[in-house]
Amino acid sequence: MDDELHARLKAYEGRPAAVAGTGRDPVNAPMIRHWCEATGDRNPAYTGPGAIAPPTMLQAWIMGGLSGHEGRAQAYDELLSLLDEAGCTSVVATDCEQEYLRPLRPGDEVAFDTVIESVSQRKTTKLGTGYFVTTRTDVRVAEELVGTHRFRILKYAPRTHAPSGQASSARASSGHASSGPAPNEYVPSEHAPTPTGREEKAQGRQEAPRRPRPVVNRDNAGFWEGVRRHRLLVQRCTGCDTLRFPWLPGCNACGSPEWDTVEADGEGTVFSYVVMHHPPFPAFSPPYAIGLIELAEGVRIISNVVDVPYDKVRIGMPVELEFRSYDDEDGELVLPVFRPRAGEVAA
Amino acid sequence: MKAGDELPPLEIGITRTLIVAGALASRDYQDVHHDPELARRKGSPDIFMNILTTNGLVGRYLTDHFGPTAVLRKVAIRLGAPNYPGDIMVLKGTVEEFDGATAVVRVTGDNGIGRHVTGTVTLTVPPGGAG
Structure with a gap:
């Protein structure tokens, strides 16, 4: 059943969330090395002459970093503001889907455009009631499409409120990273404010939540x-x-x-x-x-x-x-x- | 390799260092990934791993197994229970499809409090590649 807000939100589908964004740095060996060190990835394809970047780094190349994002489009800010005003002040990221059309190599200069792909109807989830917003980012090098990055967040009104004085916790003000399009105030979605043992819960599906299991060992x-x-x-x-x-x-x-x-x-x-x-x-x-x-x-x-x-x-x-x-x-x-x-x- | 084959599991110790190093390597400066006090103020018991690091670990899990000539085509993940410091995440994978060149692998990563990640990875495996 559609609600009035959903109709207004849906009008943003297809509108840009980021236009002509550019990566802060060209694809480069030091960032690749730091990534591989962090993730423990020893794949020789990522080192030496002819190295490629780990494909899963796609989003890293378009992150705003400490200096913030450029190219954010007004439509996206408006959409988020509408949700904020409706009480959906918290954000959790639920999905990241990437497709890699060709490897990125040191020296590649990435550019990106992001579109608001869809806004769901109002969903009631374990975290609270809100709307799933899906964006899709096309990443290009010299006009050639090299990858796509789809990102889904749930922007919701928290079901439970923190005690007064900690109101900021309800306002999931941060979280996780996001590419150009993503709001700076991404929450720890995946994570925050509520750890979800079952990601389907965050998706609003209504099956019985999975209860944690005891750790059974020889001693117990x-x-x-x-x-x-x-x-x-x-x-x-x-x-x-x-x-x-x-x-x-x-x-x-x-x-x-x-x-x-x-x-x-x-x-x-x-x-x-x-x-x-x-x-x-x-x-x-x-x-x-x-x-x-x-x-x-x-x-x-x-x-x-x-x-x-x-x-x-x-x-x-x-x-x-x-x-x-x-x-x-x-x-x-x-x-x-x-x-x-x-x-x-x-x- | 055939549908139904299981990949050997990969255990990832979720250290504070891994969480912070992963956040910075992915240029993700959200405080919940490096500042425990601010993370707690936002309702999280501690800092936790960001989605980009999880994505990188899932990619690594596949290329560790299939070798450097395997080419990742698609990685789609969905997140659940957070990865907090001190936990261990166990990545597991099951081959869902294989047509002789392209494999689709279903991946899960469970930690001490639940399922951190589920995902589907599509990759091209050259003839003679591991598997």
Whole structure:
């Protein structure tokens, strides 16, 4: 469904975002070497006589750098201003698509033109509601098209606002690099303000967010195997009977590497907790409480406190273990969480 | 080489040095790629890798495998979870198409918090090229 703003934004499709921009420097061996050093790229094609530039450097040749961009077209500034005024003040980059028609070589002087290719309808994403803006840059050397660079950003109104005093964080004022056309205030998109574990979320698709997976290794595999079978296993040193959690290869009390396990009965209390507000993360909807739970057996475990409003969690609150299954495209994930023991929540 | 072949994974240690060196080598002076304090003020827990560096690493992953005579034709990437210092990104690739000269490889890069990048790379592999 089109909205009125979208109609105004759509009018910018096909209009220029940068006209007759030129690279700050000709393609050159020192910048190629710096790039290869940074990325660890030892491809011999990028060194010596006859060297070419790494094709993926395409955008680097048209970056404004510290001295800023030249050739930005008014239409692009207007488009961004319209979005700003509509509250879509944050920016995240989502896509970079490049095509290389011929290699660039030291001495090549690049020129570029950028067009606003498309503006999406309003999309609601994990980050917030906004519009995808796609630009396409043609890179030329002496009139010959040598590459194309398509760049997509989401310009959006953040879903959650930073506490006052940090308003600047909501106004994603920077981010990442951008070629001539890109706004100077690109956000860390890919990145910022909200790390997205699943890029599709940033694209507004509505599948279940992918929940982070535990790192399972030889030292803790038994714990996660227990969780899978809905048993919360605590290690017990067979040398001195000291319980330990999380799982470790040896006993902190006596140093013995020998151990067996004890199944926790699932009762505990909130020893401490924090409330997570920011940054948001896919699969989690802030604010939410993370508790350090002291089990009846005496060891402590970090987990979510569920079935209680985040602001009702209290130190000393009696809780009990529950195993929850989270299904997403990566399959089933079972996690131990804690809920208040019946009748224990203050209204 | 045939469709379905998997490339050996490449682990990239995400150091602060890599993030900053990549940002500067790509002439990207956005503060979130080199200044932790300003990055935090913008809601990010730390500095993070810029998209150009990711693009370069994806290109390197392919040419490391297929050798210096392989020619990159297209690199299309989409970004997800950020690359923060101290993390490790594991690049993986699967050949989706190969017609004897041109290969299309699907690339993913996962880090400790999720999928940093998904991409599709089209490249020309000369006869006898690695694979």
